[in-house]
Structure formats: C-alpha cells, structure tokens
Amino acid sequence: MYTREGNERKGRVNVDHAIERIQTLARINRFDCEPFGYADGQPLFALHRKANTTAAPTVYLSAGIHGDEPAGPLAILHLLGKKKLPEAINWWIFPLLNPSGFARGQRENAHGQDLNRAYHFPPGHEATAEVGAHKAYLNKHCTQIDLALYLHEDWEAEGAYLYELNFADSPSLAQPILRSIQPQIAIEQAEEVDGHTVHRGIIKPETVPENPEGLPESIYIYQRFGLSRSYTIETPSSLPVATRMEALGAAVLAATRSMGTSPPA
C-alpha cells in the first residue's frame, strides 16, 4: 500500500506549470481560454470550443476540484497535448478548479474548504471564491449541457468506479466508460463505497441523493442545466499517476464516442 504522502510525491501537480500548459495547449487546440476568477492569487480557467458542426452536443468536463487528485487535470492536459478532444462537440472544460489545494497537495482549498460541498450557497453569499466564480461564469455563458464528466480519484478504493446520474433512464454510458478504463485499471469489486451501493463499478442512485454536507458540483450542474446524464469517474490513487491519467483520458473519449458524435477510434 502506498502512503498518502508517498503517492502525492508520485503525482503532484506543479500549479504554475499546469496553468501555463493549460493556456498553451488551449491555444494550440483552438480553445478560448478565459480566466473567470482568482483564488489565492491564482487564475481559474474555463476552456471553451464550439463544434465544427451544427446541432452538436455540449459536453462539460471538469477536474481538479480536489487538490490531492492530480490525475484528472493531468488527463485533460494529456488529451489536449495529443489533440484528442473531438471537434464535433461543444466543449466547456474546467481543468483545475482548486489551484490553491493543488499548491498544498490537499483535498480542500487553502482555507480548508471542500469545494465539492459548496455549490448550494445563494448568489451573493458564496462560501468560496472558486465556486462563486465558477457558478457566476456558467450562469453567464453556458445555456445548455448534454453530458457532464467529472474526473476524480479515490484514496481508499482498489478499483475504478463511477457515479451515474441518469434519472430519466437515457441510454447509459457507464459500460463504455468502464470498458475503456479496464485495460489500465480493474473495476472496483466492493459492493459499497461511501455508503453507496456499487454494482460492478457503477453507483446509480434512483433519486437525487441528499447532501447534508453540502451540494457537490455534479448535482448542482445536473439540476441547474437539466441534463440527462452525468458521470463522476473515480480511479484509485494507489496506482501510478500515469495509469490513472490514461484511464481517465480514455474514459472521456469513450463517453464522447458513445454519444455517437466522434469517429470510431
């Protein structure tokens, strides 16, 4: 078993370097890259690119809300670096939502707040600069989301798993996502994670879960934009960071491919 400290050394994100790379790679991939706020002196970036076709779906992709989970931001940088994000999609990408957490190698931001439990505050009364700026930017610029993907890691899990929000029973993307991960990472065998029932790596609640600790990003986005499907994808932090990064990148491509929008790999 890797220790938390040992594993951070294996996958620590250098925030200044990551921010520089996000800007460079966004330009190369013809994304608009706009700072939508600042948190503890570091910019928060949104990447947006319109599809090269009309009637294209809109995909929301987010990573780095937990500062001790480097694989998500690295997966986005990897996909941008390889120019792999399909052109036939309207993209909204938030590649590094918690820069001050990454600077410290901790889940919470510099003020000890878990951003992924802070989406319920009303406008004008936001508890965190990051989430306040994120919500304000989305509400100003984003009108529609068809699919949302959230890249995470789990320090306790031994395999990969995902949370699916899909209350209208739209065609599920859970299987294609998990299949794309499997060459790198085995699917979680546990039947319970954080109090949720897991079935072959899938947690699929039948109703919107209660969130007594505060509203997560995924449920805020799901409710705010009335989208049909969203997936929070979790990889085990005990594996090498390159493995987690590649698995999350493959999951993004599998999900978008399974929407029927990009050519077969």
Ligand SMILES: [Zn+2]
């Ligand atoms: Zn997380």
